[in-house]
């Protein structure tokens with residue numbers, strides 16, 4: 001099968017490209033640095049030539065009020081180019097509970113991306129993942145000073161990126177779902193507790209202070225970031241990953 005991965009140099013994209021190639025698929029890895037710009041459409045037609053499936057794991061350069069425009073323009077350009085190229089299946093990577101956090105610009109932007117895909121001309125699949133393990137580094141940097149990190153007790157169910165990639169590869173090489181698959185890690189943690197586990201494993205002596213108003217996850221109500229009963233649960237545990245990565 002010929003598959004074009006847009007965002008093929010990113011955290012998820014680079015792993016997905018290797019996995020699909022190892023499985024014997026013909027893969028085109030495209031991104032800004034390979035000369036394909038989803039915002040202008042430059043290089044897109046060439047990148048999609050002969051592709052059966054497109055997996056879009058690109059990301060907006062910012063998570064702020066500019067992100068809806070990024071996903072509106074890039075999704076429109078990719079769907080139009082896919083139609084021109086005769087692509088049969090468009091796949092995107094979204095976020096569990098994305099439509100339940102309207103106070104976050106980035107989550108509204110990803111919801112818009114999903115809506116445009118559903119309304120688009122091509123059969124599709126949406127993979128919604130929970131927060132990546134690697135995302136904790138950013139979370140710990142947002143609301144910190146020398147001695148403390150402030151985090152709310154928002155419950156999340158983080159996932160290892162190779163487990164996200166396994167699910168994406170399975171979905172991309174199967175028939176379009178015209179629907180959504182949720183993927184999530186095996187364990188649920190309050191974010192403040194996850195921060196304490198992470199800092200302890202890294203021998204970082206900052207203290208986590210529970211603060212329900214701190215950082216982007218303060219905008220999350222209840223358990224909306226926890227996967228539903230039909231989710232595919234991934235095998236890798238956060239504590240095991242921490243021991244390996246430090």
Ligand SMILES: NC(=O)c1ccc[n+]([C@@H]2O[C@H](COP(=O)([O-])OP(=O)(O)OC[C@H]3O[C@@H](n4cnc5c(N)ncnc54)[C@H](OP(=O)(O)O)[C@@H]3O)[C@@H](O)[C@H]2O)c1
Nearest residue numbers: 007009010011012031032033037038039058059094131132
């Ligand atoms: N972080 C999380 O916890 C989480 C959870 C669920 C879902 N997701 C979703 O996962 C997806 C992938 O995230 P990631 O962390 O793998 O992203 P990433 O590492 O930041 O990679 C982003 C990719 O997008 C490409 N890109 C950016 N602007 C582009 C443009 N205008 N045209 C073409 N390519 C462009 C980049 O290309 P260059 O490298 O060439 O610049 C890069 O390959 C995102 O859509 C995100 O919403 C994330």
